[in-house]
Amino acid sequence: MSNERLIYLPLGGAGEIGMNAYLYGYGKPDAERFILVDLGVTFPDMDGTPGVDLILPDITWLKERADRLDAIFITHAHEDHVGAIAHFYSDLPVPVYARAFTANIARGKLTEQGHPETAVRTVSAWPEQVRAGPFQVGFLPISHSIPESAALVIDTPDGRVIHSGDFKLDPTPVVGEPFDPDLWAEVSKGGVRALVCDSTNVFSPDPGRSENSLGPAIEKLVMDAQGMVVATTFASNVARVKTLAEAGQRAGRSIVLMGRAMRRMVEAAQETGVLSGFPTVVSAEAAQDIPRENLMLLVTGSQGERRAASAQLSQGKYQGLEMKEGDLFLFSSKTIPGNERGVIRVMNAFSEKGVDVVDDSNGKYHVSGHANRPDIERLHDIVRPQMVIPMHGEHRHLREHAKLATARGMQGVVAVNGMMIDLSGNVPSVAEYVETGRTYLDGTVKIGALDGVVRNRIRMALNGHVTVTVILDEGDEPLGDPWCDTIGLSEIGSSRAPLVEVLEEDLGQFLGRAKAKTLKNDDTLEEELRRIVRKTAQNEIGKKPEVTVVISRLR
Structure with a gap:
């Protein structure tokens, strides 16, 4: 067998x-x-x-x-x-x-x-x-x-x-x-x-609905719009991009593709013969000479990605075009769990501009x-x-x-x-x-994932960071006072004094009374300096920061 x-x-x-x-x-x-x-x-x-x-x-x-x-x-x-x-x-x-x-x-x-x-x-x-x-x-x-x-x-x-x-x-x-x-x-x-x-x-x-069922609802929405219309969907959903473009074309609007991924997917579909009859598009530059009520932009960024076209338009001009009060923005997409905050951020930014935002909460514009x-x-x-x-x-x-x-x-x-x-x-x-x-x-x-790089990055983001620098002379005695640099921490603590000064004072006092055995051992010295920084910071600002200790010895 x-x-x-x-x-x-x-x-x-x-x-x-x-x-x-x-x-x-x-x-x-x-x-x-x-x-x-x-x-x-x-x-x-x-x-x-x-x-x-x-x-x-x-x-x-x-x-x-x-x-x-x-x-x-x-x-x-x-x-x-x-x-x-x-x-x-x-x-x-x-x-x-x-x-x-x-x-x-x-x-x-x-x-x-x-x-x-x-x-x-x-x-x-x-x-x-x-x-x-x-x-x-x-x-x-x-x-x-x-x-x-x-x-x-x-x-x-x-x-x-x-x-x-x-x-x-x-x-x-x-x-x-x-x-x-x-x-x-x-x-x-x-x-x-x-x-x-x-x-x-x-x-x-x-039962799931067909992609073909969306056309009439999208076409009516675009036809009834008064100002410029912008729609976003997954760039890879070439069928949806075509449905949106055809709705805009039938409403007498010029179509603009914005975002590298959107253009790349349409081009690939055309090159391989799976997409035909796609409406003629105009460049973003040419669109600036077309009345806004005659424009429909199809853009990337349906998941609220910060660098995509949707987010850029929500913050101001993008490739020379800008949304204004009375314009319409359509999310013809479902928000993937985990992306809600990014999408809502874009929606609110458009709302502040007076743009009417339509999403798929009613199921009419996405399958x-x-x-x-x-x-x-x-x-x-x-x-x-x-x-x-x-x-x-x-x-x-x-x-x-x-x-x-x-x-x-x-x-x-x-x-x-x-x-x-x-x-x-x-x-x-x-x-x-x-x-x-x-x-x-x-x-x-x-x-x-277990290398610790991202974990340490998160810890720094949560707790801030302090770098402590100490110089010791040939006899292992402190040469001058220690100094600190902070990142991501409040400058003033509960004592109302600058945090850096309080840290340096406590570290200086420790070095002044430290035993010779401690000053000779880098590992022991580093551990003590780190402990003091975290304890002092906890008392001053309620945070225990990440600490990097730099010990330099003159030989």
Whole structure:
């Protein structure tokens, strides 16, 4: 009997939304050949990851086995699925397979980081398949909020696995292929061992709505507007961008695309043939000569990003254009949990200008790109897999999805990041646990989440910082008084004296009475100086700052 096994190992995206990275392996334990599905990012926030540029999955376990990785397959071009490709290509230098639109985006990311664009190989939709080690993989079209999304049909020696990717069941998606239930039924009729499935909207009880349903409401809103109209959505949602542009065009407005990501996505969609008939656009410079009531701007920044076009417009002029009282700003998007403060900040800034802000609180101007609970059930019914492995969701989503599958007669299992699942038997089982986590892109350097860099940054942000400098002569006696520099601390404490002077006075008194043994030992001296600074600061300002001690000795 063969002791080879089929395994599934999420390294990101299972137990969270974002940073997707899913590993499949086949072979003898500890000798499997692997393919990786998606390699994405998630985004930092000032509360938990101040100063960090991007958050990437921790692929240390995979890097140690990179010689057994045969290929990477990208389901679609959202940042949480493709955004880490260029950052890890040096560690995982294998072919990257994707459909044309996604491949266009991935190549751009690789070339920006100095990697060869030839690493990305374009694959046509099903029934074309790619051989990668023991796997044969095909791209099965599925609708989502970005063009040319695909599920993956993964044929293995132990049977067929379908990895859904992000999906919705949309018969009229405006851009891209509609959901084809007959094709999915055909692909599934020979039996599917496991469906690894999107769980994002498992708690939404109503069937999802089509992208095509938004046109009339958006068109009426734009038609009724009196001043300039500005709308934001996810730049990658090319279908929505087209719907907005067409609404503006029918209202007799000139269309302006603002924001690098917005222009890049539209250009990529046009270059790869997935977008046609897009209204003519004018440049921001040309728009300055057009009456504002005849303008519609489509801008980036639907999540309140500080440097995006929406936030820039809320603070003043952007590329020569400015919003004024009586203008209309439309958020044709859903606010991702965690981004509420940034979005509300932009809304309030517009309100102060007298701009009318319309969001999607009534559901008229946005539809989700993910399948709701009835749509997930419908996909289960079409595929009828032996096992359902929920992915792309927080733990509560995965657990609810697994319960749903089990109630419908399928084996459902919750597999979070680092949990290796053996799919070879009749029932999925946990084979082992792998350490996973996060990697921070901090400037141009990748650092581990446990390296302490971000932790120390947070501590400085919370507590402030004091630098203490002491000079000792050849006899280990203080040469002059110690001095302090502070950052992020109040200048005056409870004694009404300057904080720096109080700190220096207490430190000077300590040095004047310190024993020779203490003055000779850098470690002991540093510990005492730090203790005094923290105690004095606590008494003066109610804070225990981070302290750096610099001891210089004359020899």
